[in-house]
Amino acid sequence: MKKGFIITIDGPAGSGKSSTARLLASKLDFLYLDTGAMYRCVALAALDAGVDLKNENAVGGVAGSVNIDFLHADDENKVLLDGEDVSSRIREPRVDSASSLVSSYRIVREKMVDLQRKFGAKGDIIAEGRDMGTVVFPDADLKIFLVADLETRARRRCLQLNDAGIESSIEEQTASLSSRDMFDSNRKFSPLEKAPDAVEIDTSNISLNEQVQKIYDVVVRRLNLE
Numbered sequence: 001m002k003k004g005f006i007i008t009i010d011g012p013a014g015s016g017k018s019s020t021a022r023l024l025a026s027k028l029d030f031l032y033l034d035t036g037a038m039y040r041c042v043a044l045a046a047l048d049a050g051v052d053l054k055n056e057n058a059v060g061g062v063a064g065s066v067n068i069d070f071l072h073a074d075d076e077n078k079v080l081l082d083g084e085d086v087s088s089r090i091r092e093p094r095v096d097s098a099s100s101l102v103s104s105y106r107i108v109r110e111k112m113v114d115l116q117r118k119f120g121a122k123g124d125i126i127a128e129g130r131d132m133g134t135v136v137f138p139d140a141d142l143k144i145f146l147v148a149d150l151e152t153r154a155r156r157r158c159l160q161l162n163d164a165g166i167e168s169s170i171e172e173q174t175a176s177l178s179s180r181d182m183f184d185s186n187r188k189f190s191p192l193e194k195a196p197d198a199v200e201i202d203t204s205n206i207s208l209n210e211q212v213q214k215i216y217d218v219v220v221r222r223l224n225l226e
Contacts, residue, residue, distance in 0.1 A: 004123030004124060005030070005123060005124055005125075005141045005142075005223060005225075006120055006123065006124075006125055006127060006137050006139075006140045006141055007024075007030070007125070007126050007127070007140060007141060007142045007143075007144070007219060008126075008127045008128075008129075008132035008133040008136075008137050008140045008142070008143045008144065008195075008198075009021045009024075009126060009127070009128045009129075009132065009144045009145075009146060009215075010128075010129060010130055010131065010132050010133050010134070010143070010144070010145050010146070010192070010194070010195070010198070011130075011145055011146035011147055011148075011192075012130075012147070012148075012153065012177070012180075012181050012184065012192060013153065013157070013177055013180050013181070013184075014148065014152075014153025014154065014156050014157045014173075014177055015146040015147055015148045015153060015203060016146055016148065016156065016203045016208065016211055017036075017128045017129070017146055018034060018036065018128060019208055020128075020146065020203075020208065020211055020212055020215060021033075021034070021126045021127075021128035022034075022077055023208070023209075023212045024126055024212055024215055024216060024219070025125075025126040027212065027216055028124075028126070028216075028219065028225070029124075030124045030125055030126050031070070031119065031122070031124060031125040031126070032070070032072075032077055032125075032126050032128070033070070033116065033119050033120070033125050033126065033127040033128065034070065034077065034079065034128055035112065035116055035127060035128060035129035035132065035136070036099070036128065036129055036130075037068075037070075037079045037087075037090055038068050038112050038115065038116070039099045039102055039103040039108070039112060040079075040090035040091075040095050040096075040099045041066060041068050041079065041081045041086065041090060042059065042062055042063045042066060042099075042102050042108055042112070043090075043095050043098035043099040043101075043102040044081065044086060044089055044090050044095050044098075045062050045066050045081060045082075046058075046059050046062045046098070046102065047094065047095065047098055049062060053098055053101055053102065054101075056105045056106075056107060056108075057107070059102055059105055059107075059108060060105060060107030060108055060111070063102075063107065063108045063111040063112065064111050066081060066082060067080075067081070067082050067083070068080065068081060068115065071085075088164065091160075091161075091164055091166075092166070093161075093166060093168075096176075100180055100183055100184070104183070104187045104188070104189065105189075106188075106189045109189055109190055113135065113136050116132075116136050117136065117137075120136070120137055127140070130184055130190070130191075130192040131190040131191075131192070131193075133145070133194075133195035133197075133198050134190070134193055134194075134195045135190045138195070141222075141223055142199070142218070142219060142222050142223060143195045143197060143198035143199065144198060144199050144201060144215055144218070145194040145195065145198040145199065145200045145201070146200075146201055146202075146203055146211075147200060147201070147202050147203070147204075148202065148203045148204040149204045150174060150177060150178060150181075151170075151174070152203075152204045152205075153173075153177050154170050154173040154174040154177055155170055155173075157173045157176075157177065158170050158172075158173045161173075199218055201214060201215065201218075
């Protein structure tokens with residue numbers, strides 16, 4: 001198998017990007033680059049430090065001072081913030097809300113994109129996010145864009161939170177995701193959009209395993225990974 005591939009998976013919140021990217025990376029023995037977790041780490045660090053999230057320069061300072069890394073251990077992908085495993089903490093509702101604002105700041109995105117490209121320089125990665133195929137890795141070997149209807153995404157997000165011990169309702173998540181979609185698609189810097197050469201896959205009516213296999217088949221066919 002040729003080494004050095006970069007595969008991007010973009011799409012709106014709840015479309016199945018994270019779970020799909022994680023499983024696909026494991027199937028291909030690639031690094032799973034969870035870029036959304038990186039912005040969540042910045043948001044968490046800013047919240048813990050009591051930084052005013054509306055102060056772009058202050059948040060940018062946080063982004064430039066934190067150390068973010070990923071660790072695959074015990075068949076799990078752990079997110080490390082300054083050496084601490086924050087995989088669960090970055091999924092808290094307060095961080096979910098704050099990360100939308102934090103990720104809209106140009107100074108924060110520039111710092112995170114630089115770090116993401118450093119990971120990408122090593123090759124053989126699955127980079128998941130909202131602007132991977134359009135901004136961060138425009139020359140990626142393969143670009144995937146996942147979509148799903150709002151109701152399906154709200155149900156998935158609700159189940160994810162409930163499994164983590166966080167109570168939420170489908171109604172709450174529908175409102176939250178609808179707001180997030182509008183914000184992500186209309187932000188000034190690196191808005192959510194499909195790259196012209198991306199392969200779009202609708203995950204609304206297929207299982208997680210089915211969508212992973214579907215993308216895997218595209219990867220094998222497009223990149224000749226046989």
